[in-house]
Amino acid sequence: MDYIQPRPSSIVAALYTARDLGVEVAILHGPSGCSFKHARLLEEDGMRVLTTSLADNEFIFGGQDVLERVLKNAEEEFRPKRMAVVGTCVSMIIGEDMQAAIDASGVVTPTIAIEIHAGYRENIQGVIAALEPAAFAGWISDQELERQRRLLAAANEVERLRGAASQPYIEPSRGDLKHVAARRLIDLARSGRRGVAVMNAKKETAYMFADELIALHDACPDAAITYIANLEDRGLPKVRTDAANIREGMAEGGLEPELLGALDEYGANGDAVGERIREIGAEFALIVGVPHAVPPEYTEGVEVISVTNGPRQVAPLREMGHAAVVVEVDLHPQTLGVRSIVGSEFGAVLRSIARGE
Known part of the structure; x- marks a missing residue:
């Protein structure tokens, strides 16, 4: 390319x-x-x-x-x-x-x-x-070096197929209006339909993406939603520490998601996440972090609302059939240097709508 x-x-x-x-x-x-x-x-x-x-x-x-x-x-x-x-x-x-x-x-x-x-x-x-x-x-270890090589190749392939590297030039976009996407997500959650909320985030960006899962749980605590997060204990020293911090923060927020993949496995995690979505029989999905890692064949017939921090990722996600794509602008600078979960704009909007504000 x-x-x-x-x-x-x-x-x-x-x-x-x-x-x-x-x-x-x-x-x-x-x-x-x-x-x-x-x-x-x-x-x-x-x-x-x-x-x-x-x-x-x-x-x-x-x-x-x-x-x-x-x-x-x-x-x-x-x-x-x-x-x-x-x-x-x-x-x-x-x-x-x-x-x-x-x-x-x-x-x-x-x-x-x-x-x-x-x-x-x-x-x-x-x-x-x-x-x-x-x-x-x-x-x-040599084993960790080889593991990292495999993960890097997988992440690169995802970007080439469905990410910001899939075209020579992609117009940046701020995505859909957060309040419109949040309203639709809450309506879906309160409708009684079966849903899934997935965080498949890259390393420290999970400090903010995790807030969106917590916010959905805050807004719709009784909804039929399965929560999944790539917070398993694998990777380089800081990656493992970040995962532990985020697991603790989510538990403090009243949410203990299923663990599927590690924070450095976001690019290789798509098929596993997709298979789990199928097993659950989800009718709607919130996928945050690196949503384009999940191949579109796994979400056929599922109404997907996705959250990314890449303005050039909006168009590819829409091409994948996602019903709404939300961008957390300047997320990465806000998650550098933190050691606990930080609030997200989309999470704040979800909580505000749930309170009727």
Whole structure:
């Protein structure tokens, strides 16, 4: 596929993976502006992101000395448990040996070099580039590395078939009006028809998507709805911690859903979710998070209301036959750095309508 719309960066994917591995300081070896927005967001999530701030003279003569100084300073200043040096287009072009800089710096903090740049069509290359040295360093097992490879391939295939990568360009959309979709969902729940509410969310985004299941339960506590969430205890350290936090938060909200899949299995979870929807015999469904992972053949004859955080995902979901598609705008920045469930706009609307406001 030749895309003519912006795609996620492999450098950013490497940074997020470093965070999931328990890295407390990541050093971007490149210009100061590289991945600036996401570096700031990740600092909200507790990982310090530094830069070697390479300038034109280092573009010519190399930046190993600068990298060694930043490594030593990071260790002295922050005393991290783990560090990672993350490559950029500049470090790739000048052929920087980042592992040599780590070795020469004399730091004793466990540190990996992530050889990556932005010149990949698929951002999963950044994830793999982070996981491979992590496995070599013993931070994860070889089995977990292979598991992650399978999950990444599955997620990529879902995006290619039914996601934002399914077309060269997709017009962004804010989706359907939340109050209209919420009103219809409550009417369905109160009609006595059998329903299912599924959270199949990607990693930390589940901190907000979980609120929508709780809100539906708050609004219609006696409805014939089966609740399902991908909160099983598998994955990288942060992913498992997030799942535990969200399970606890949902229980505190009076909801203990069936567990089906883990937070990093959203792309590979579609068939299992679809089979469960069939088993239940659902007449309507709320699917939040990555709803397009569920192939449309499983929801034929089911009225589906879906919630995504991707404006470019609205059109593909409508093409799949979803009756309403709701977008939680700017969800991801609101779920970085949190450790408990946060309120969603759609959840707030559901509760408001249920109270008759």
